[in-house]
Amino acid sequence: MVKRATIGDVAADAGVSTATVSRVLNGGAVTEATATRVWEAVARLEYTPNALTRGVFAGRSSTIGVVIRDLSSPFYLDLIRGIDEVAAANDSLVMLANTFRRVDREVAQVRTMDEQRVRGLIVTTGEATDGRTRRMAENGTPCVIIARSVLDAPPGMHSISLDNVEAGQLMAVHLAGCGRSSIGVVSSGRRTSQIERTAGLRRALADLGLPLPEDAVMVAETEDEVSGAVDTLLVRGRDRGEPLDAIVCTTGRLTVAVHAALTARGIAIPGDIAFVTMDDFPWATALGITVIAQPSYQMGLKAGELVVDRPSGPVELVFAPTLVARTSCGERQKA
Amino acid sequence: MVKRATIGDVAADAGVSTATVSRVLNGGAVTEATATRVWEAVARLEYTPNALTRGVFAGRSSTIGVVIRDLSSPFYLDLIRGIDEVAAANDSLVMLANTFRRVDREVAQVRTMDEQRVRGLIVTTGEATDGRTRRMAENGTPCVIIARSVLDAPPGMHSISLDNVEAGQLMAVHLAGCGRSSIGVVSSGRRTSQIERTAGLRRALADLGLPLPEDAVMVAETEDEVSGAVDTLLVRGRDRGEPLDAIVCTTGRLTVAVHAALTARGIAIPGDIAFVTMDDFPWATALGITVIAQPSYQMGLKAGELVVDRPSGPVELVFAPTLVARTSCGERQKA
DNA sequence: GCTTTGTTTGTAACTAGTTACAGCAACTAG
DNA sequence: CTAGTTGCTGTAACTAGTTACAAACAAAGC
Numbered sequence: 001m002v003k004r005a006t007i008g009d010v011a012a013d014a015g016v017s018t019a020t021v022s023r024v025l026n027g028g029a030v031t032e033a034t035a036t037r038v039w040e041a042v043a044r045l046e047y048t049p050n051a052l053t054r055g056v057f058a059g060r061s062s063t064i065g066v067v068i069r070d071l072s073s074p075f076y077l078d079l080i081r082g083i084d085e086v087a088a089a090n091d092s093l094v095m096l097a098n099t100f101r102r103v104d105r106e107v108a109q110v111r112t113m114d115e116q117r118v119r120g121l122i123v124t125t126g127e128a129t130d131g132r133t134r135r136m137a138e139n140g141t142p143c144v145i146i147a148r149s150v151l152d153a154p155p156g157m158h159s160i161s162l163d164n165v166e167a168g169q170l171m172a173v174h175l176a177g178c179g180r181s182s183i184g185v186v187s188s189g190r191r192t193s194q195i196e197r198t199a200g201l202r203r204a205l206a207d208l209g210l211p212l213p214e215d216a217v218m219v220a221e222t223e224d225e226v227s228g229a230v231d232t233l234l235v236r237g238r239d240r241g242e243p244l245d246a247i248v249c250t251t252g253r254l255t256v257a258v259h260a261a262l263t264a265r266g267i268a269i270p271g272d273i274a275f276v277t278m279d280d281f282p283w284a285t286a287l288g289i290t291v292i293a294q295p296s297y298q299m300g301l302k303a304g305e306l307v308v309d310r311p312s313g314p315v316e317l318v319f320a321p322t323l324v325a326r327t328s329c330g331e332r333q334k335a
Numbered sequence: 336m337v338k339r340a341t342i343g344d345v346a347a348d349a350g351v352s353t354a355t356v357s358r359v360l361n362g363g364a365v366t367e368a369t370a371t372r373v374w375e376a377v378a379r380l381e382y383t384p385n386a387l388t389r390g391v392f393a394g395r396s397s398t399i400g401v402v403i404r405d406l407s408s409p410f411y412l413d414l415i416r417g418i419d420e421v422a423a424a425n426d427s428l429v430m431l432a433n434t435f436r437r438v439d440r441e442v443a444q445v446r447t448m449d450e451q452r453v454r455g456l457i458v459t460t461g462e463a464t465d466g467r468t469r470r471m472a473e474n475g476t477p478c479v480i481i482a483r484s485v486l487d488a489p490p491g492m493h494s495i496s497l498d499n500v501e502a503g504q505l506m507a508v509h510l511a512g513c514g515r516s517s518i519g520v521v522s523s524g525r526r527t528s529q530i531e532r533t534a535g536l537r538r539a540l541a542d543l544g545l546p547l548p549e550d551a552v553m554v555a556e557t558e559d560e561v562s563g564a565v566d567t568l569l570v571r572g573r574d575r576g577e578p579l580d581a582i583v584c585t586t587g588r589l590t591v592a593v594h595a596a597l598t599a600r601g602i603a604i605p606g607d608i609a610f611v612t613m614d615d616f617p618w619a620t621a622l623g624i625t626v627i628a629q630p631s632y633q634m635g636l637k638a639g640e641l642v643v644d645r646p647s648g649p650v651e652l653v654f655a656p657t658l659v660a661r662t663s664c665g666e667r668q669k670a
Numbered sequence: 671g672c673t674t675t676g677t678t679t680g681t682a683a684c685t686a687g688t689t690a691c692a693g694c695a696a697c698t699a700g
Numbered sequence: 701c702t703a704g705t706t707g708c709t710g711t712a713a714c715t716a717g718t719t720a721c722a723a724a725c726a727a728a729g730c
Contacts, residue, residue, distance in 0.1 A: 001475045017710045022688060029708060046470060049452040052396055053687040055387040057715050063430065063451070071412055072617075080406060084433050088440065093447050095398065098419050105423065112428050115386040116398070137379060138337045185337035187687060234537040256617045263621065282407075282591045286598065339715060352680050357718055364678065388716040392685050 003164075005045035014041035025049065055117060060141070063093045064307050065118035067109050067125055070189065071098045073253050074281040075296045076124065082300020083122060090308050092119060103128050114141070120307025122146060126191070133157060142310050144303045148192050153314035157307045160299050164193050167321040168200025171248055171276050174290070176208045180246035180274050183210070184233035185217040186226060186258050188251040197250040197278070201205040208232045212241070226257035227264070231283045234265075244273055246329070252279025259289070270330035280324055288327035295319050340380035349376035360384065366456035370605075390452060395476065398428045399642050400446050400453035402460055403636025406433045408588050409616040410631045411459065414481065417635020419455060425643050426453060429663055438463050449476070455642025457481060461526070468492060477645050479638045483527050493641045495634050495652045499528050502627045502656040506583055506611050509625070510545045513664040515581035515609050518545070519568035520552040521561060521593050523586040525535075532585040532613070548575070561592035562599070581664070587614025594624070605665035615659055623662035630654050 007025075011018045014037045023030050024038040041047070055061040064087050068076045080094065083252045087094050095118060097109040106125040110132050113121050120142040123129060130150065133143040137156035145159040153159065175183060185201065202212045215236050218229035232245070238242035249258045255277045264271060269275045280293040302317055325331050346353045349372045358365050359373040376382070390396040399422050415429065422429050424623060430446040441460040445467050448456050454574060455477040458464060465485065468478040480494040483624045488494065520536065522529045537547045550571055553564035565582070572579035575636035584593045590612045597604060604610045615628040635651055660666050 002473045004471075004474050007688095008686080018687075019689075020709060020712080023709090026688080028689095031708065034708080048446070048449050050391065050452060050686055052387045052390040052452055053685075053715090056385065056391055056686085056717080059715080061387055061451075071415060077406060077412075080431075081433065084406075093430060093432050093444065093451070095428060097428050098414075098416065109428065111383070112386070114383050116396075116428070117385060117387055135337075139339050140336045150683050239478070256621065259621055283622070286591065286594055286622065287618070343716080344717095353704080353717075354681080354719075355679060358679090363719095366678065369678080385716055388685090391687080391716085392718050394685080477729080 005047045007047070007049070009045055010038065010041045010047050013045060014038045054083070060089065060117045060119055063095045063116070063118055064304065065097070065113035065116065065121040066097045067097045067099060067106065067113065067121070067123040067129075069099050069101050069129070071096075071108070072254060073279070075252055075279045075294060078296035079124075079303070081299040082297040082302075083304040084300075086301060086304025086308060087101050092308075098245035099125065106133075117141075120144070120310075122303045122307065142307050144306050146190050146299065146303060148320075149154075149316055150314075153316070155313050156310070158311075158315040158317070160303055160306075162193070162294050163318050163320055164196035165200035165203070167278065168197040168202070168250075169204035170292055170321060171197075172204035172208065172210075172322045174323055174325065175246050175248070175274060175276065175329060176205070178212060178270075178274060178331060180329065181210050182237055182240075182244050183212060183216065183246045183248055184230075184237060184244045185212070185248045186229050186233070186254060187217055187219050187251060187252055189219055189221055194250050199252075201248060207293040220254060223254060223257040226254055227261045230258065230261040230265075246274040246276070249275075252277065252281065255279070255289070259287070269328050274329040276329060284324070286327065290326045290328045290331065291324050292321045293324050294321055342381045342382075342384070344380055345373065345376045348380060349373045367670060395452045395454055397426065398422075398451070398453055399639065400430045400431045400442065400451065400456040401430070401446035402432045402448065402456070402458040402464075404434050404436050404441070404459050405588060406431075410587055410614045413631035414459075414522050414635040414638070417632040417637075418639040419635075421636060421639025421643060427643075427668060432554050434460065442467075444465060452476075455479070455645075457638045457642065475641050479641050481634065484651055484653075485649075488651070490648050491645070493646075493650040493652070495638055495641075495654070497528070497629050498653050498655055499531035500538070501536035503532040503537070503585075504539035504614065505627055505656060505658045506532075507536045507539035507543065507545075509658055509660065510581050510583070510609060510611065510664060511540070513543060513605075513609060513666060516545050517572055517575075517577040518547060518551065518581045518583055519533065519565075519572060519579045520583045520585060521564050521568070521589060522549070522552055522554050523589055524554055524556055529585050532583075537585060555589060555592075558589060558592040561589055562596045565593065565596040565600075570631050574623070580611040581611070584610075584612035587612065587616065590614070590616070590624070594622070609662060609664040619659070619661065625661045625663045625666065626659050628654055628657045628659050 005019045007021050011021045021038055021272040024035050066083060084094050099105040099109060106129055114136055122144045124146045133155060134154055135142045137154050142156045147161055149159045149161055185198060187198055198217055205212045218233050220226045220229040234244055249255055267273050276290050278292050280291045284291055299319055306315060342353045346356045356373055359370050363509055372607050400417060417430050419541050434440040434444060441464055445464040449471055459481045469489055470479045472489050477491045484494045484496055520533060522533055533552055540547045553568050555561045555564040570587045584590055602608050611625050613627050615626045619626055634654055641650060
């Protein structure tokens with residue numbers, strides 16, 4: 001095993017002090033002749049500076065930490081792409097952690113990010129990590145909370161989210177416009193985003209004279225629970241005397257499962273039942289699925305900028321959703 | 336801005352030396368009474384140890400570096416999940432970099448990973464980074480090259496790849512079994528994996544008495560080039576007097592584009608043309624697309640283990656592909 | 671009661687860098 | 701010819717930890 005060259009080795013090889021090598025590397029005042037000799041030594045010894053040591057002195061590393069709940073969601077993928085774009089433009093790297101939707105791992109990974117003294121932290125975690133991110137913000141590490149807003153955020157603690165009420169309303173108006181009136185909802189749980197989307201949907205539906213009964217909303221935590229939830233929705237609609245003519249899914253994570261549950265029962269989309277879901281994805285076009293799209297790449301860009309630019313106060317950004325109409329709600333095709 | 340507590344602050348607060356605090360934190364010999372006082376000080380000051388400083392002393396950090404060419408591919412997503420699994424079990428984090436398929440960024444990011452003194456590096460880059468990864472391996476940083484093999488790898492430099500020839504052969508046998516004889520191939524370029532898959536396909540086809548002409552293979556570097564490539568393939572087949580009855584895509588990255596090109600032309604799958612592609616993905620079931628699946632999660636697991644376990648010699652692992660038959664090749668359904 | 675042994679703790683050196691400050695040489699100005 | 705200024709370089713202190721070594725102390729053995 002070959003030992004790595006240190007700045008001391010380079011200094012010895014070039015016949016100067018470590019201070020001078022450091023100055024050459026970081027652009028201080030040095031003679032051109034000295035600089036040349038140092039660069040030659042760097043090349044000869046294949047010197048690669050130790051970013052950890054640099055980080056120790058600077059008080060923080062140059063990497064941006066990102067904690068994601070579920071890497072498989074296309075929303076997060078585009079978000080990361082946006083962050084990565086900003087990171088690359090600022091000589092940063094992205095340190096990514098996936099929590100697999102487990103709270104204990106969220107807490108552990110945010111702590112690790114803190115230990116790593118990340119330049120900034122972008123998280124999609126729940127409230128369990130708020131204590132630490134708050135403290136990190138106070139310690140001078142900008143933190144960006146994605147997909148929910150934060151009460152009484154201290155300076156340096158930001159949030160980026162979607163206007164979820166608006167997302168629900170867009171769905172309601174679109175479904176009503178397509179002549180649907182008996183709607184079932186598959187939601188994914190207790191997160192604020194889910195509740196707001198359902199609330200927006202319900203309010204807009206009510207405004208259109210189409211009340212959404214409480215029992216027309218089913219919660220499915222995992223993909224396995226989706227099939228049963230869809231069944232229940234179908235049965236309840238029939239019992240109510242208003243067989244379902246539309247299914248709304250309030251989370252992109254369960255789109256595949258809901259779609260599979262419907263087709264497995266031989267239900268035609270949109271023939272029998274209309275289908276709208278959250279988050280655009282590559283195959284939505286091929287499948288003709290109408291979705292509410294989030295500007296996830298833009299959100300990632302903004303998150304990265306908040307980390308790099310370090311605005312003084314807490315910043316709260318809310319992005320507008322857009323409806324991408326395709327064919328899954330029985331949309332009339334343009335002639 | 337509140338300054339972070341250091342080990343010195345904890346020591347002062349507990350009335351001991353920094354050495355004792357370090358011993359409490361890392362499990363050295365200390366009285367229970369001292370340990371209690373130290374832990375109380377840690378809690379009181381909300382002390383978070385600096386992983387950078389630890390890394391300086393240890394000579395390396397505890398994070399695993401991963402450089403990915405294209406985060407949007409489901410193959411890489413599962414690979415990362417596998418790596419992350421091993422990382423989590425070993426108190427590591429994954430530091431991820433996306434190169435957006437640009438060689439200059441690959442080189443820069445592998446260098447940054449080296450500067451960060453990652454515990455190990457897992458890359459899906461091209462040959463341009465081999466010089467550095469070789470050197471890193473010699474310096475004691477295990478490197479795992481994904482999706483291609485490496486000639487004369489030094490100790491600590493490993494490779495994990497798919498049996499690409501076998502993948503091509505599986506496609507050939509399956510298509511022939513479905514009664515297809517005139518096959519067009521959309522490939523994505525000069526990478527070894529692509530060439531091997533096409534070679535395997537051609538060889539197995541020839542064995543079955545179905546030669547694959549040179550001009551039945553089109554290269555599409557980007558998604559934009561796919562539509563034109565498919566057109567050319569269609570025209571050439573017709574000119575040859577053997578209109579295409581199957582299209583093979585040798586990269587998962589272009590699956591969406593090839594599928595879209597086919598459906599945009601009103602070509603029915605599998606009615607008019609059969610379709611097989613690489614890499615399984617969530618929507619493949621819904622769409623009935625037959626694929627050659629890679630055990631990407633397992634590959635990630637192995638990659639992570641090579642980093643953590645540091646076997647002495649160079650290890651070369653080749654995984655077997657499996658064909659997941661659905662309906663896109665006109666498969667006979669089981670009764 | 672003294673020596674031996676073992677445990678706990680502190681001192682100080684070490685990791686690989688950065689930087690404040692001082693020193694020294696060369697050049698300019700009086 | 702000397703004083704002041706400027707520019708380059710080295711010394712040494714600093715970052716926040718870890719650890720080898722030695723010292724201190726108590727308990728046990730003789």
